[in-house]
Amino acid sequence: MAVRLHYSSLQNTLFSSFSPMYSFNPSKPFLLYPLLSRQNLISLSQSKDSFFCTCTNNTAQNLQTESDPFVFTTPLYYVNAPPHMGSAYTTVAADAIARFQRLLGKKVIFITGTDEHGEKIATAAATNGSSPRDHCDVVSNAYKLLWKDLDITYGKFIRTTDPKHEAIVKEFCARVLANGDMYRADYEGFYCVNCEEYKDEKELLENKLCPMHLKPCVPRKEDNYFFALSKYQKKLEETLTENPEFVQPSFRPNEVQNWIKSGLKDFSISRASVDWGIPVPNDKNQTIYETSDLQSTVSSGWPASLHLIGKDILRFHAVYWPAMLASAGLAIPKKVFGHGFLTKDGMKMGKSLGNTLEPNDLVCEFGSDAVRYFFLKEVEFGHDGDYSEDRFINIVNAHLANTIGNLLNRTLGLLRKNCQLTLVADSATAAEGNSLKDTVENLVEKARVHYENLSLSSACEAVIEIGNAGNLYMDEQAPWSNFKKGGAASEAAAKDLVIILEAMRIIAIALSPVTPSLCLRIYEQLGYSKDQFYAATWSETKWGGLKLGQVMAQPNPVFARIESPAEGEQAAEGALKATKTKTKTKNTKHQEVAQA
Numbered sequence: 058m059a060v061r062l063h064y065s066s067l068q069n070t071l072f073s074s075f076s077p078m079y080s081f082n083p084s085k086p087f088l089l090y091p092l093l094s095r096q097n098l099i100s101l102s103q104s105k106d107s108f109f110c111t112c113t114n115n116t117a118q119n120l121q122t123e124s125d126p127f128v129f130t131t132p133l134y135y136v137n138a139p140p141h142m143g144s145a146y147t148t149v150a151a152d153a154i155a156r157f158q159r160l161l162g163k164k165v166i167f168i169t170g171t172d173e174h175g176e177k178i179a180t181a182a183a184t185n186g187s188s189p190r191d192h193c194d195v196v197s198n199a200y201k202l203l204w205k206d207l208d209i210t211y212g213k214f215i216r217t218t219d220p221k222h223e224a225i226v227k228e229f230c231a232r233v234l235a236n237g238d239m240y241r242a243d244y245e246g247f248y249c250v251n252c253e254e255y256k257d258e259k260e261l262l263e264n265k266l267c268p269m270h271l272k273p274c275v276p277r278k279e280d281n282y283f284f285a286l287s288k289y290q291k292k293l294e295e296t297l298t299e300n301p302e303f304v305q306p307s308f309r310p311n312e313v314q315n316w317i318k319s320g321l322k323d324f325s326i327s328r329a330s331v332d333w334g335i336p337v338p339n340d341k342n343q344t345i346y347e348t349s350d351l352q353s354t355v356s357s358g359w360p361a362s363l364h365l366i367g368k369d370i371l372r373f374h375a376v377y378w379p380a381m382l383a384s385a386g387l388a389i390p391k392k393v394f395g396h397g398f399l400t401k402d403g404m405k406m407g408k409s410l411g412n413t414l415e416p417n418d419l420v421c422e423f424g425s426d427a428v429r430y431f432f433l434k435e436v437e438f439g440h441d442g443d444y445s446e447d448r449f450i451n452i453v454n455a456h457l458a459n460t461i462g463n464l465l466n467r468t469l470g471l472l473r474k475n476c477q478l479t480l481v482a483d484s485a486t487a488a489e490g491n492s493l494k495d496t497v498e499n500l501v502e503k504a505r506v507h508y509e510n511l512s513l514s515s516a517c518e519a520v521i522e523i524g525n526a527g528n529l530y531m532d533e534q535a536p537w538s539n540f541k542k543g544g545a546a547s548e549a550a551a552k553d554l555v556i557i558l559e560a561m562r563i564i565a566i567a568l569s570p571v572t573p574s575l576c577l578r579i580y581e582q583l584g585y586s587k588d589q590f591y592a593a594t595w596s597e598t599k600w601g602g603l604k605l606g607q608v609m610a611q612p613n614p615v616f617a618r619i620e621s622p623a624e625g626e627q628a629a630e631g632a633l634k635a636t637k638t639k640t641k642t643k644n645t646k647h648q649e650v651a652q653a
């Protein structure tokens with residue numbers, strides 16, 4: 058089989074090994090993925106922007122399907138302490154993005170992991186009385202367990218202590234050294250151990266406190282390796298100007314441009330006093346301050362489509378990292394999105410401050426869908442947001458339990474009572490000339506655009522609007538009363554149920570990036586299998602999926618309402634008094650209908 062590919066598509070398949078068999082374009086440092094080993098390559102030729110090869114069938118197929126995947130990374134979290142809701146926040150958002158991209162039919166390479174070197178970690182391990190390696194194993198595993206509980210579908214989990222990572226970092230450094238961008242010099246300044254960075258004295262608060270960690274920075278003098286960032290000032294300015302989409306959200310590029318324009322200073326990239334790290338090539342006394350995105354970038358797809366990070370490390374990803382990539386002759390990522398902070402009393406929640414919210418507790422108490430939904434819906438992506446339990450319970454109950462769960466449950470209740478759980482028409486014909494159909498189509502398209510733009514909160518909102526429109530339609534049409542009238546009214550009522558259930562089907566696909574388990578349950582209620590749910594694509598949000606004769610499952614609530622602490626106390630009191638009357642929760646109009 059013969060294939061012609063452009064170099065640009067090749068960029069995604071590069072660098073998986075450091076024993077490349079062929080360098081395609083001598084003017085660019087692109088090395089060909091070892092998929093094209095000598096055995097399966099039959100012939101090869103190249104032109105200025107593409108290459109042509111004849112190779113075995115499988116190889117050609119791999120080359121083609123591997124072109125242009127959506128490769129993206131979260132930060133590799135620092136294992137100085139177990140994960141908290143802040144680290145979970147980035148990863149949950151990343152997972153929603155990954156699931157959306159998969160719905161679009163993209164191959165997704167979703168990379169997360171743990172950053173395991175450095176002074177902070179050596180200190181944390183010593184405090185716990187364990188070796189750095191044991192400490193890293195334990196904490197790294199805690200991340201993996203949390204990702205499982207939060208339904209995170211990552212593809213690669215990178216640990217910076219992995220020998221593969223080490224090899225790539227060394228190769229990278231060697232390139233930067235060879236390019237003359239790494240040099241040795243003394244440095245003296247104020248150092249924040251928590252940031253693992255020398256701070257500009259201008260940035261510090263009174264008593265030399267780090268503005269982020271509120272801990273004193275200490276004067277330090279070290280002989281270090283420096284990266285010649287100042288050499289890249291002009292190039293970075295140009296990159297940002299030519300590429301306004303590079304830094305996101307849209308209010309951030311200016312800030313980054315200002316950092317650059319205020320003058321870029323060389324920065325130290327090695328530490329003399331730390332043993333727990335990767336040695337600088339040819340210098341065992343220094344360890345490298347790692348570029349933890351490196352492995353993800355070069356081994357999985359290059360350049361990454363997106364680095365999703367918190368704004369705390371935006372400077373590193375939008376300024377330092379592109380310069381270092383340029384120095385090593387590698388392309389820069391397509392997009393860097395720096396989201397806002399989850400805060401507690403206005404301060405960034407973080408491991409160093411210890412003011413964190415425990416994601417495991419939240420998941421145990423409320424379930425993964427509720428946690429995912431609350432943080433993605435309630436915090437506008439890019440901005441800061443505060444957590445409050447009251448708000449959490451209110452939002453989750455209002456949107457997931459009432460707007461979606463109740464609507465589905467009462468519609469199925471009516472369908473069971475009046476239609477033996479069987480649809481009387483195709484959803485397409487039932488909705489001819491129907492305004493709800495138009496509304497749903499508009500809203501789901503809005504949701505798609507919002508997901509594309511990483512406006513996750515707005516995407517959720519658009520989907521919930523579909524639920525609101527469905528509830529309104531139900532109340533206006535009052536099918537329960539039309540069924541009682543019989544004849545044409547009853548037929549119209551049966552069609553109304555089809556229309557509402559079709560809206561629910563569309564919700565189940567459109568909200569699945571955010572609340573995957575809930576959406577699976579909705580799908581199953583609509584008479585589909587698990588496999589059908591996992592095979593669904595965004596194109597199926599088009600109106601008309603539900604067909605005449607489809608049999609729905611027995612109605613079963615898809616989302617249990619969360620009892621608020623106040624209600625819980627009432628219930629406990631009621632139980633203590635051993636009253637026989639059933640404690641009644643506040644019934645919404647919707648619930649009454651469902652019970653009717």
Ligand SMILES: Nc1ncnc2c1ncn2[C@@H]1O[C@H](COP(=O)(O)OP(=O)(O)OP(=O)(O)O)[C@@H](O)[C@H]1O
Nearest residue numbers: 134135143144147366367398399405406407408409
């Ligand atoms: N409060 C937060 N809100 C949102 N994201 C956060 C928050 N805290 C951490 N993150 C995420 O974790 C990344 C930082 O990872 P790191 O492992 O350094 O955690 P940290 O808790 O911020 O550590 P420290 O408090 O020691 O600075 C951020 O870029 C962001 O992606």
Ligand SMILES: [Zn+2]
Nearest residue numbers: 249252267270
């Ligand atoms: Zn700091």
